[in-house]
Amino acid sequence: MDKKTALTFPLILDGATGTELTKRGMPQGACTERFVMEHPDVITGLQQEYIAAGSDAVLAPTFGANRPTLERHGFKPEEVGQTCRDLFAITKGHAAGKLIAGDMSPTGFLMQPFGDTAPETVYNIYREQAATLLECGVDFFFIETMIAAAEARLAVRAVRDLSKDIPVFVSMTVNENGRTMYGDALDAVLLTLIPYDIQGFGCNCSIGPDVIARALKPAAPIAKRYGIPLIAKPNAGMPVTDENGTHFPLKPEDMAAAVDGFVGMGVGIFGGCCGTTPAHIAAIGQAAKASDKQRASDVEPMEEGNYVSSSRVWATVEPEASYTPVDGESEDDIYDLLDDVDPDEVLYLELKEGAADVLIRMDAFIPNPVAVKGEETEIEKIEKWLCRKVR
Numbered sequence: 507m508d509k510k511t512a513l514t515f516p517l518i519l520d521g522a523t524g525t526e527l528t529k530r531g532m533p534q535g536a537c538t539e540r541f542v543m544e545h546p547d548v549i550t551g552l553q554q555e556y557i558a559a560g561s562d563a564v565l566a567p568t569f570g571a572n573r574p575t576l577e578r579h580g581f582k583p584e585e586v587g588q589t590c591r592d593l594f595a596i597t598k599g600h601a602a603g604k605l606i607a608g609d610m611s612p613t614g615f616l617m618q619p620f621g622d623t624a625p626e627t628v629y630n631i632y633r634e635q636a637a638t639l640l641e642c643g644v645d646f647f648f649i650e651t652m653i654a655a656a657e658a659r660l661a662v663r664a665v666r667d668l669s670k671d672i673p674v675f676v677s678m679t680v681n682e683n684g685r686t687m688y689g690d691a692l693d694a695v696l697l698t699l700i701p702y703d704i705q706g707f708g709c710n711c712s713i714g715p716d717v718i719a720r721a722l723k724p725a726a727p728i729a730k731r732y733g734i735p736l737i738a739k740p741n742a743g744m745p746v747t748d749e750n751g752t753h754f755p756l757k758p759e760d761m762a763a764a765v766d767g768f769v770g771m772g773v774g775i776f777g778g779c780c781g782t783t784p785a786h787i788a789a790i791g792q793a794a795k796a797s798d799k800q801r802a803s804d805v806e807p808m809e810e811g812n813y814v815s816s817s818r819v820w821a822t823v824e825p826e827a828s829y830t831p832v833d834g835e836s837e838d839d840i841y842d843l844l845d846d847v848d849p850d851e852v853l854y855l856e857l858k859e860g861a862a863d864v865l866i867r868m869d870a871f872i873p874n875p876v877a878v879k880g881e882e883t884e885i886e887k888i889e890k891w892l893c894r895k896v897r
């Protein structure tokens with residue numbers, strides 16, 4: 507069976523790693539990857555507790571096992587690949603019979619045009635880590651805690667350039683307003699990822715299940731249309747710091763109470779992030795498995811059609827504006843096309859015939875939604891245009 511068809515839903519992931527390792531002796535500010543390498547019994551004990559609590563899949567401790575993060579923590583350049591392999595092997599060594607995800611996270615670079623890092627640099631970091639994890643035999647990729655659609659797209663593209671068959675899940679992190687730190691909206695982010703064939707999309711960490719539910723809701727009709735299960739892997743609420751240290755307010759039963767609403771939106775992949783424990787996973791998993799899966803039919807799927815999307819906004823395009831690709835076409839064509847969009851039809855209106863052709867054409871024009879620093883990027887021009895139309 508290939509790895510995509512091996513996935514069954516609801517799929518219960520694990521809970522927090524970082525906050526649980528801290529409870530089990532990892533010093534504040536320590537490099538998690540180094541701590542795990544030096545104390546493999548601690549991570550395997552934790553993961554065994556998650557498996558006993560009902561996790562169908564665990565994330566290998568490779569969250570920060572990419573070149574820049576490991577080098578920032580003092581690993582030598584020649585140790586990077588082997589460290590990632592060793593970290594994966596720790597989980598593989600004890601989690602037989604469970605799915606093991608290759609975990610990837612933000613690189614920590616600020617990409618152009620916000621910072622100086624070229625998209626190719628970020629792409630190459632993900633490609634190197636993804637190649638190592640594929641060799642290790644991951645069951646799926648979990649690209650998580652992403653705060654920028656542009657970086658998430660590069661990570662997905664890096665995996666897809668290496669394998670068309672491996673399942674890829676993408677999980678963003680949002681603020682109170684339901685958007686990522688870069689202002690990305692989850693419906694628009696999902697649309698931009700559709701052409702890369704992802705098997706799960708959603709949100710982790712953030713500020714508890716309610717914020718995640720609000721942020722994911724606009725993405726639900728899109729996920730339903732494309733048959734993509736949504737992911738809800740919230741933290742246990744906004745952490746509170748007092749004289750006893752930092753703690754997370756939501757109890758297992760509080761998080762389990764959110765599960766039915768998630769199922770109704772089309773969430774099929776559940777887990778917990780910071781502050782959650784094996785007890786949280788047991789409660790969430792039981793609620794997910796008990797919930798009526800038909801509830802997901804509450805969501806009306808988005809109609810298929812032409813749309814254009816940046817990471818923040820998206821719009822439908824009228825069928826008469828259908829775009830006929832021509833060899834040697836110029837960038838002006840996309841703007842001509844956009845000029846045909848009726849301003850009243852923009853955002854959350856019915857989509858018409860023609861599938862994702864327009865988006866794919868945009869990708870051809872915009873290899874990455876970023877460009878040379880100091881110049882207005884293509885995606886920004888289009889966003890401005892769409893925002894003008896929306897207003």
Ligand SMILES: [Zn+2]
Nearest residue numbers: 711741779780
């Ligand atoms: Zn977290």
